[in-house]
Amino acid sequence: xxxxxxxxxxxxxxxxxxxxxxxxxxxxxxxxxxxxxxxxxxxxxxxxxxxxxxxxxxxxxxxxxxxxxxxxxxxxxxxxxxxxxxxxxxxxxxxxxxxxxxxxxxxxxxxxxxx
Amino acid sequence: xxxxxxxxxxxxxxxxxxxxxxxxxxxxxxxxxxxxxxxxxxxxxxxxxxxxxxxxxxxxxxxxxxxxxxxxxxxxxxxxxxxxxxxxxxxxxxxxxxxxxxxxxxxxxxxx
Numbered sequence: 001x002x003x004x005x006x007x008x009x010x011x012x013x014x015x016x017x018x019x020x021x022x023x024x025x026x027x028x029x030x031x032x033x034x035x036x037x038x039x040x041x042x043x044x045x046x047x048x049x050x051x052x053x054x055x056x057x058x059x060x061x062x063x064x065x066x067x068x069x070x071x072x073x074x075x076x077x078x079x080x081x082x083x084x085x086x087x088x089x090x091x092x093x094x095x096x097x098x099x100x101x102x103x104x105x106x107x108x109x110x111x112x113x114x115x
Numbered sequence: 116x117x118x119x120x121x122x123x124x125x126x127x128x129x130x131x132x133x134x135x136x137x138x139x140x141x142x143x144x145x146x147x148x149x150x151x152x153x154x155x156x157x158x159x160x161x162x163x164x165x166x167x168x169x170x171x172x173x174x175x176x177x178x179x180x181x182x183x184x185x186x187x188x189x190x191x192x193x194x195x196x197x198x199x200x201x202x203x204x205x206x207x208x209x210x211x212x213x214x215x216x217x218x219x220x221x222x223x224x225x226x227x
Contacts, residue, residue, distance in 0.1 A: 004158070031213065042119075042204050042217030043159065056214055091158055095213060102213055103149070106158030 002026065004107030006092050012113045018080035021110045025073070025094030031055075033104060034067055034077050035091040043091055049075060082114045117142040121205050121218030130227045134192045138205035138218050141186070145207040148181060148188045149215070153202045162203075163190070195225045 005024040013019050025032050031050050035043035046065065048055040051072040060067070064083070069075040079086055089109040095102040118141040128134050138148075146167035151159035165172045165179045165188065172179050178191040192199055202222050206215040 040219070042121075042206070042219050043215075044217070045214055048214065093158075103161055103164070104213070104215065106151075106160065108156070108158050 004092055004094055004105055006090075006107040006110050008110055009108065010111050010113075012115065013082055014115050015084055016081040018078065019082055019112065020076055020078045021090050021092075021112075023075045023077070023092030023107060025075070025092070026105055029094035029096055029105075030072075031095045031097060031102070032069055032075050033093040033095075034075070035093065035106075037089040037091055037109070039088070046077070079112075082112075084114050087112055087114045117145060117207060117209075117216040119205060119207050119216050119218040121221060123221060124219065125222045125224070127224045127226060128195050130195060130197060130225055132195055134190075134195050134199070134223055134225075136190045136203055136205070136221045136223075137187065138189070138207075139185075139187050140207045140216075142207070142209070143183075143186065144209050147208045148179070149206050149208075150177075150179060150190050151204045151206065151217075153204065153220075155201075159204060192223075195223075197225050197227050199223060200225045 033048050034046045037043040046060045047057040047067045049069040052069050067077045091109045093104040093106045095104045121138045149164035152162045153159045176193045181188045202220045204220050205218040208215050
């Protein structure tokens with residue numbers, strides 16, 4: 001079975017520019033997560049979708065970050081405008097369902113460098 | 116909110132020795148504790164998990180123990196091999212929503 005796909009793998013932008021990341025979860029997985037992983041830290045949840053609805057976006061900096069999952073499959077995470085502190089790896093994960101401690105499967109991540 | 120602390124931050128062992136990584140969590144409502152392995156340039160991969168109704172779980176060379184009273188859980192790797200070298204993350208979640216809170220990670224180096 002194919003894993004979680006993410007693109008691009010690397011992105012370098014200047015501060016105040018905008019950037020978008022794409023994620024395609026494992027086929028049939030209803031729940032999709034975006035995590036931010038700053039160098040030397042564990043992943044931190046930004047947003048969780050159940051199908052195309054948002055379950056948790058409490059840690060998403062909504063003044064600059066946005067995410068959507070319009071058809072309940074692929075998802076896009078956008079940053080506009082980017083700040084230096086947004087430099088991190090952005091990980092997408094998916095699970096079959098939410099709740100009941102379903103295993104989360106992670107993609108390879110997109111490494112973002114903001115100059 | 117939940118907070119997970121992980122120790123040590125780095126661990127070097129000789130091939131064949133055992134490695135132990137420890138985590139503590141703050142929210143007594145947490146009841147699911149997975150461990151992830153992350154290799155360079157890759158996303159985290161689940162290696163073992165434990166639920167609160169179990170005190171210990173083993174899978175070949177890997178075992179996890181849970182002490183709910185003390186809010187501690189630990190990862191034990193026996194007979195370490197060079198390919199075990201990676202960053203290991205512990206995490207916790209509560210039953211509803213599946214939101215994972217991760218520790219800061221442990222860099223494990225296995226010297227051959």
